Amino acid sequence: MNLTAQQAREMAHLIGLDIPEADLKVVALRLASLLTAMEAIERELGPLMDKTEPIPPVFPQEPAD
């Protein structure tokens, strides 16, 4: 996935962040990389994810001994 600095700027504005130009490219690169990774995960695990509820993996959801 490509994410331009301008797109990242506009996304940041939606949550009230005004990110300086010097940092914007890094943020765009980081977010694009994570979203690309998520696309790959969807391709590999998507059907299983559809059948798995997003329950946080915290107590008391721990399995019994």
Add this chain to the structure above:
Amino acid sequence: MEDSELAYLSAAEQGRLIRSRKLSPVELVQHSLARIERYDPVLRAYITVCAEAALAAAREAETEIGRGRYRGPLHGLPFGVKDQLCTRGIKTTLGSRIFADHIPDHDATVITRLRNAGAILIGKENLHEFGKGGTHVFYHGQPRNPWDIARTPSSSSSGSGIAPAAGFSSGSIGEDTGGSIRGPAAANGVVGLRPTFGRVSRHGGLMYAWTADTLGPLTRTVEDNALFLQAIAGYDERDPLTSRREVPAYGAALGKDLKGMRLVVVREMTWPDGVHPEVRAAMESAIEVLRSLGATVGEISLPWAKHAIPLGMLTSDADVASMYVPLLRSRWAEFDAGTRSRMATAAMVPAAVYSRAMRARAVVRNQILAAFDRYDALLCSTSLKPAGLIDEAREVVRSAADMAQRIILRRISTHPFGVANVPTLAVPAGFTQAGLPLSLQIAGKPFAEATVYRVGHAYEQATPWHTRHPALAETTRAARVIENGVTS
């Protein structure tokens, strides 16, 4: 007893000497403070040293013990905590300029419990800003590896790893979301435990990855680690996600052989592309030691484990970032450059992606948990490489390749067990030819801390690694050389 001899005794041995009144808590705390004063200007393990309060507590402990009121094996021992844990009346900075003068009005539960056990808080330990790995410039001083000061002590509980390694304290409490206890344990050559989520109260910890954050001990030996966990584990009404399960006697798991134990190496977390040859050799050697102790050691593929890193960043990072958006809006320039770019990225993750990532986390976790149906513990190296040079280890992102190498691959050994929320122990597993520590990681099923301690202790006792300690006098000399500009 020589200067470093006392400092490098195990906490258990220091405790035995105190109990038998061959060692005074005041003497031990004074000794720790003297080492901190001498070496910490170089190593920067601490942001705040509580010298006066620690000495007062040591005198109180000495009086109590003298009157026959011995509280247990931690009575009179100095400990430190990552400066992410609230301390009443003592600065809690989170390693940030923004919180440089923040003084809480309460103690974290783990601190209260250690104090009740008679342990003495000696200081607040340096960390990556807000406990997020990737700090570029440390506002409270650059933490350095005691084995080689040009190298990183790893992230993010950096000072919590340095302190026991350097003999500044008997143990530390760090925080681990995706590897922040285990990484510093590996880099500094000490033992670090990420407990099961829910085993240790998070109350008083200023950390917001509410589905993954854990608090755990970093110590010089496995026995010490079990002693610290024993003191801090258990239900806390102030943390609704702590378990009401009984806390077992962890010491009972130590000293047993490994006959009949089924261990398994996770292929993707141990032998991926990029693993350092000395790390590979140490791992192969560790497997042979474990076999010689009676365990069977197989190999398993967990192909979805690699997804844990982006999934952790899309979810746990987003949970943290959500709490800091107001500060990112108003005080952007006061954040470290590495922290603010990581947090801003996480703050912008679309809600639908977050929700799908939480589903994927459950899928990845289920694959890891299923392995415990057939095996008692999973194994891998704690880090793919020995501690890197500080400048090279900074998580500077200039390209997609940087993101893959510096951010994703680096975490492949630790993040999956964080996402799975299983107890995981890092134990010293050798040294490189250059003298840098290497580490073995042992993961068990939820609440099986006793199992990972059993394996870790058997391995530790069969190897000499925990008996080696950094030569800090040489460290000081090296620092002088750096100050004089002879090298960089």
